[in-house]
Amino acid sequence: MKTFYWLLKREFWEHRGGFLWAPVVTGGIFLVLNVMAIITAEVLSARHGVRFGGGVDIQEMMRNADAGAWQQVGAAADVAMISSMGLIGIVMGIVVLFYCLGSLYDDRRDRSVLFWKSLPVSNTNTVLSKVASAAIVAPVIAVVVSIVCGLLQLILFVIALSFHGVNVWQLLTYSHPLRAVASLLSNVPLYALWALPAIGWLMLCSSGARSKPFLWAVATPVVLGLLVSWFDIMGLFNMTGSWFWANVVQRVLLSVFPGTSLLFDKHNPLNMGDLNENDPLAMLSPMHTYGLLASPNLWIGVIAGLALIAGAIWFRRVRDDS
Amino acid sequence: MNAVVTATGLSKTYKNSIALNDVSFRIESGRIVGLIGPNGAGKTTALKAILGLTDFKGELNVLGFDPRTQRDQLMEQVCFIADVAVLPRWIRVREAIDFVANVHPRFNRAKCEAFLARTKLTPNQRVKQMSKGMIVQLHLALVMAIDARLLVLDEPTLGLDILYRKQFYQSLLEDYFDENKTIIVTTHQVEEIENILTDLMFIRDGRIVLDTDMDTVGERFVEVMVSAEKAATARSMRPLDERQVFGKSIFLFDGADRATLESMGEVRRPTVSDLFVATMKGTYA
Numbered sequence: 143m144k145t146f147y148w149l150l151k152r153e154f155w156e157h158r159g160g161f162l163w164a165p166v167v168t169g170g171i172f173l174v175l176n177v178m179a180i181i182t183a184e185v186l187s188a189r190h191g192v193r194f195g196g197g198v199d200i201q202e203m204m205r206n207a208d209a210g211a212w213q214q215v216g217a218a219a220d221v222a223m224i225s226s227m228g229l230i231g232i233v234m235g236i237v238v239l240f241y242c243l244g245s246l247y248d249d250r251r252d253r254s255v256l257f258w259k260s261l262p263v264s265n266t267n268t269v270l271s272k273v274a275s276a277a278i279v280a281p282v283i284a285v286v287v288s289i290v291c292g293l294l295q296l297i298l299f300v301i302a303l304s305f306h307g308v309n310v311w312q313l314l315t316y317s318h319p320l321r322a323v324a325s326l327l328s329n330v331p332l333y334a335l336w337a338l339p340a341i342g343w344l345m346l347c348s349s350g351a352r353s354k355p356f357l358w359a360v361a362t363p364v365v366l367g368l369l370v371s372w373f374d375i376m377g378l379f380n381m382t383g384s385w386f387w388a389n390v391v392q393r394v395l396l397s398v399f400p401g402t403s404l405l406f407d408k409h410n411p412l413n414m415g416d417l418n419e420n421d422p423l424a425m426l427s428p429m430h431t432y433g434l435l436a437s438p439n440l441w442i443g444v445i446a447g448l449a450l451i452a453g454a455i456w457f458r459r460v461r462d463d464s
Numbered sequence: 465m466n467a468v469v470t471a472t473g474l475s476k477t478y479k480n481s482i483a484l485n486d487v488s489f490r491i492e493s494g495r496i497v498g499l500i501g502p503n504g505a506g507k508t509t510a511l512k513a514i515l516g517l518t519d520f521k522g523e524l525n526v527l528g529f530d531p532r533t534q535r536d537q538l539m540e541q542v543c544f545i546a547d548v549a550v551l552p553r554w555i556r557v558r559e560a561i562d563f564v565a566n567v568h569p570r571f572n573r574a575k576c577e578a579f580l581a582r583t584k585l586t587p588n589q590r591v592k593q594m595s596k597g598m599i600v601q602l603h604l605a606l607v608m609a610i611d612a613r614l615l616v617l618d619e620p621t622l623g624l625d626i627l628y629r630k631q632f633y634q635s636l637l638e639d640y641f642d643e644n645k646t647i648i649v650t651t652h653q654v655e656e657i658e659n660i661l662t663d664l665m666f667i668r669d670g671r672i673v674l675d676t677d678m679d680t681v682g683e684r685f686v687e688v689m690v691s692a693e694k695a696a697t698a699r700s701m702r703p704l705d706e707r708q709v710f711g712k713s714i715f716l717f718d719g720a721d722r723a724t725l726e727s728m729g730e731v732r733r734p735t736v737s738d739l740f741v742a743t744m745k746g747t748y749a
């Protein structure tokens with residue numbers, strides 16, 4: 143257990159730039175862009191005398207607002223709270239993709255694998271520590287950074303509105319920052335399960351390839367996909383190309399991007415259409431996202447991912463090219 | 465004495481070459497064994513087999529473990545320095561010590577820090593900022609702080625200047641080696657280690673061609689400097705090697721009668737390099 147903790151720590155030391163600084167910098171850029179947008183809006187409205195709400199004073203509007211309108215404002219605050227996750231999630235997906243591809247290849251290339259293998263650490267533990275880094279450590283850091291970024295964003299939103307005489311506390315009672323935090327965190331375990339086939343495939347390529355793991359990782363499923371589509375077009379073997387692309391190619395390459403489960407998985411019993419538009423958090427709430435646990439797509443992916451990771455461990459043991 | 469490594473019928477074939485060809489040997493505890501051979505002779509393959517880094521045919525027992533299946537337990541008792549280039553470039557001195565201290569049960573942190581205090585390394589320094597000599601100092605500090613029974617060194621001083629090379633072997637002898645430890649070392653700089661070795665193994669084309677201890681080397685092999693008129697007699701005694709220096713011939717004999725040789729000229733003990741060159745004649749031809 144102690145060894146495993148230090149293995150995780152080692153991964154963090156090596157990939158501090160990707161795991162920590164990439165989300166932090168992305169969040170920072172996101173906040174700066176928002177500050178710029180708010181300033182632009184303020185400057186333009188001041189210069190042209192434009193008033194929010196078509197000439198009606200914003201305070202007047204707020205005073206007359208009914209509960210529904212307040213809910214919309216609260217929803218906007220909630221969106222502000224979770225919107226940074228979108229951008230940070232994409233960056234994190236890229237980081238995890240390239241982390242997995244390099245995780246069992248880079249140390250073979252620079253021969254430092256000989257140092258790691260000179261320590262009493264089993265290959266299984268080494269590989270599993272890298273899986274855990276990709277599936278749990280990186281997403282947890284990304285979510286925490288998103289939460290901090292979201293809270294700052296919320297403060298920004300509130301400060302901007304307070305200049306227009308809007309009651310900040312009333313606004314905050316209609317937003318749900320705690321629920322937003324809980325929803326974001328609740329998606330980490332689901333992400334780990336969903337991303338497993340991609341993490342497994344990328345690490346298998348990283349562990350097995352003698353050179354150019356990226357090429358192996360991308361070319362193999364894409365070439366297979368093209369073949370399947372080709373047979374499909376000719377009506378041979380009764381294979382459907384689109385099924386293969388959606389359930390194999392995309393799953394082994396793109397599942398590392400958070401949120402892709404919402405896009406790819408058609409088995410999800412809760413569709414996005416029936417969500418309340420005044421409740422943007424519902425999309426991320428466990429009530430909605432954990433419907434994925436009923437999907438065979440998820441579990442077949444988990445099993446495939448475990449098999450691929452077992453293959454990566456085997457390659458880690460036998461690959462001898464140093 | 466108990467054996468640290470016992471190999472029986474060790475064979476390893478790569479795609480188109482034989483790296484080890486039915487090799488058998490035994491290494492006792494408390495020895496410093498030089499495994500010496502030309503490039504591509506199978507030295508590194510033999511070491512990799514001992515360390516469980518490669519698959520092979522035959523029987524191999526290292527400290528009672530089979531390196532193929534019991535690597536994890538074995539590596540608690542075995543340390544190894546491949547060459548100076550294998551420490552990860554991103555790691556800091558402090559991180560390397562922390563990591564090894566926490567994953568290696570036999571690591572003594574105080575010993576490691578005491579050794580590093582004698583160098584110019586600082587805790588926050590990264591490997592990529594170090595010279596080759598400094599990297600090997602760090603690696604040696606890590607390894608010497610581990611109470612292992614077998615230390616394997618594969619070209620540990622490759623590319624280092626003479627100051628670092630001398631310091632490396634001196635530290636090993638003074639601060640590390642004792643009768644409970646065993647060191648296996650391969651190197652091309654034979655002359656630098658020949659006076660620290662207790663045993664000598666020559667390997668050529670995947671076979672052990674000489675496996676002996678250093679005392680026996682002095683008894684078996686004799687070099688004699690013979691003037692031109694006695695050269696023909698010396699040649700008839702089937703020397704291993706002959707070379708010319710200042711108009712005289714130097715012959716190298718294996719197991720010849722010492723008294724006869726002494727009557728022919730000046731007798732001395734051959735250096736390991738001379739013995740090596742004589743044994744490996746024609747390797748690259």
